[in-house]
Amino acid sequence: MIVINAKNISKTYNPDKVPVHALNHVNLEIKKGEFTAIVGPSGSGKSTLLNIIGGLDVPSEGTIELGGEDISKFSDNELIDFRLQHIGFVFQAYNLIPVLTAEENVEFIMLLQKQSEKDRKARTVELLTKVGLKDQMNRRPSELSGGQQQRVAVARALASKPEFILADEPTANLDSHSTATLLDMMANMNEKEGATFVFSTHDQRVIDKARRVITLEDGKIVSDEVR
Amino acid sequence: MIFNISWKNIWRNKLRSGVVIGAMILGVWALLFLFAFSDSITNNMVGNSIKYDYSHIQLHNKAYKNDPTFNNSINGPNEVETVLAGMRQVASYSERLIVSGMVGSANSTQGAMIYGIDPEAEAAVTYLDDQLAEGTYFTEIKRNPIVLSQHMAEKLKVRLGSKVVLTFQDSRNNITAGSFRIEGIIKAKSPRINEGVVFVRKGDLEKLTDWVQPQEIGIVLQNIQEVETVKAALQTSLPALEVSSYKDLAPDLEVMTQQTKISKTVLMVIIMLALVFGIINTMLMAVLERTKEIGMLMAIGMKRIRVFTMIMIETILISLAGAPLGMLMGYLTIVYFSSHGFDFSAYAASLEQYGIDSIIYLSLDASNYFMLAFTVVVTAVLGAVYPARKATKLKPVEALRKL
Numbered sequence: 001m002i003v004i005n006a007k008n009i010s011k012t013y014n015p016d017k018v019p020v021h022a023l024n025h026v027n028l029e030i031k032k033g034e035f036t037a038i039v040g041p042s043g044s045g046k047s048t049l050l051n052i053i054g055g056l057d058v059p060s061e062g063t064i065e066l067g068g069e070d071i072s073k074f075s076d077n078e079l080i081d082f083r084l085q086h087i088g089f090v091f092q093a094y095n096l097i098p099v100l101t102a103e104e105n106v107e108f109i110m111l112l113q114k115q116s117e118k119d120r121k122a123r124t125v126e127l128l129t130k131v132g133l134k135d136q137m138n139r140r141p142s143e144l145s146g147g148q149q150q151r152v153a154v155a156r157a158l159a160s161k162p163e164f165i166l167a168d169e170p171t172a173n174l175d176s177h178s179t180a181t182l183l184d185m186m187a188n189m190n191e192k193e194g195a196t197f198v199f200s201t202h203d204q205r206v207i208d209k210a211r212r213v214i215t216l217e218d219g220k221i222v223s224d225e226v227r
Numbered sequence: 228m229i230f231n232i233s234w235k236n237i238w239r240n241k242l243r244s245g246v247v248i249g250a251m252i253l254g255v256w257a258l259l260f261l262f263a264f265s266d267s268i269t270n271n272m273v274g275n276s277i278k279y280d281y282s283h284i285q286l287h288n289k290a291y292k293n294d295p296t297f298n299n300s301i302n303g304p305n306e307v308e309t310v311l312a313g314m315r316q317v318a319s320y321s322e323r324l325i326v327s328g329m330v331g332s333a334n335s336t337q338g339a340m341i342y343g344i345d346p347e348a349e350a351a352v353t354y355l356d357d358q359l360a361e362g363t364y365f366t367e368i369k370r371n372p373i374v375l376s377q378h379m380a381e382k383l384k385v386r387l388g389s390k391v392v393l394t395f396q397d398s399r400n401n402i403t404a405g406s407f408r409i410e411g412i413i414k415a416k417s418p419r420i421n422e423g424v425v426f427v428r429k430g431d432l433e434k435l436t437d438w439v440q441p442q443e444i445g446i447v448l449q450n451i452q453e454v455e456t457v458k459a460a461l462q463t464s465l466p467a468l469e470v471s472s473y474k475d476l477a478p479d480l481e482v483m484t485q486q487t488k489i490s491k492t493v494l495m496v497i498i499m500l501a502l503v504f505g506i507i508n509t510m511l512m513a514v515l516e517r518t519k520e521i522g523m524l525m526a527i528g529m530k531r532i533r534v535f536t537m538i539m540i541e542t543i544l545i546s547l548a549g550a551p552l553g554m555l556m557g558y559l560t561i562v563y564f565s566s567h568g569f570d571f572s573a574y575a576a577s578l579e580q581y582g583i584d585s586i587i588y589l590s591l592d593a594s595n596y597f598m599l600a601f602t603v604v605v606t607a608v609l610g611a612v613y614p615a616r617k618a619t620k621l622k623p624v625e626a627l628r629k630l
Contacts, residue, residue: 084528
């Protein structure tokens, strides 16, 4: 079942001044539960494509459907709501809320979803246990290593039970051991939670782990390899 | 949780937040202190004028104001006395026979208003006996005693026991004079009395003027708040007389009170404006520092209205954190100076001219605290709007790219 369907997506920055064509007529279909890496050199359009898939950016041309809904027609508030209910984000720089503990960071998104306290607490403990940080749940991000912070970020991304997890260079700031741990964990969650994972990366360790690798160059898909 | 985040965000940069909180404490404390100071000085001056001069209400013949002669005295004072005796709000009253004349000593002559009074009744209305600096209050000298102010005594170069001659027109328009001996010298708290009023017994003045009807009746009420009610009631009961409250008699007192209110408001606006800009500056820095984080919050699904609320709460919290402490400090300062007082003895001579005591005891009506609390909240909200709007204008995808 196709859950992400990008049709003829183009993105041009500064169209009136010095136009930069970040994406050129990209067509992409991703099925439910895929573990996909979008790879390519810097400036190839990986992050732009991921941002458009995640509803953080709007295409200059084309449409993007997530779970059958054309999000390119959504208003700003509808997009925020859609992201809250359907998409989990993992960022390169972790982007946890520094004043909250690991537990509160994971719980926060469920609070935005207005889940009950009981459900929030149970899900938080479940996820932090899965990412191996149950004992660190009362620590703030500054008291955790980079790898631990990114594991909290993954737990946060999964907390809302999203259909899609979008990760922009999730291992860029991690050492080998942390990267391996994180990838195993995400692969495991991909299987157990059934969420569709899409990464942008140029980390070979992530590419090796992916079951589908889409390569972008100059804003165009130049290869699409399913393993 | 948003409240929780907002509160924790305040303490991310303790020094910066501390400066804003400190400014708020200082601002609120300074405002309360200045409010109390200006109110206390004004109240002291107005209070002294009412207590020691104008009293709460005065009765005159309707023509007396424009033509202050014997013919325009209060007709039928017994009827007036009956009305006043029947009003429970009236605490005391004093009938005055007033003539304009000259006070002469061996050294000097001064123009003066000569008040013929019943010493006991006048003491209950203008507390003349309390203001006595030297001598006695119409108890020792049997024949023609006079009480005058220190200022008048200095101008006449006389002292206790000295003789002065009062010269004035009697009721038949003949120039008449009487010799009086100074029994008491008062430290008058009313500038008007200090400058040019002398007091003699009404009976003595009646003999010299050959006139018994008073031109003025000063009235003190049980409660100053009842002035307007009693004034209206007296006007109904005594339609032939002009009933004037202290506000009518001394409009400058009301002007002074209003001026103090305006000064307080201007002062408050200036201090609050300074605080608003301080708050905006601090919160803008906080928002700009957290651009990426705010972008992340919107990316993961936090609506702009919630981001707005979060920054609003944060700003209001940082503003309100200092206000109660400032109020407490202000309150304690006022309490301290309400019993110890500010000693301005060094400037006593200047202050006396304005009818202000040399020691000012601070006091502040509770409504000032409520008004200031309300203003602080309004200031906080105003200071919060711009940074909060700035935060909601961020685009997640651009905010996330910020370093």
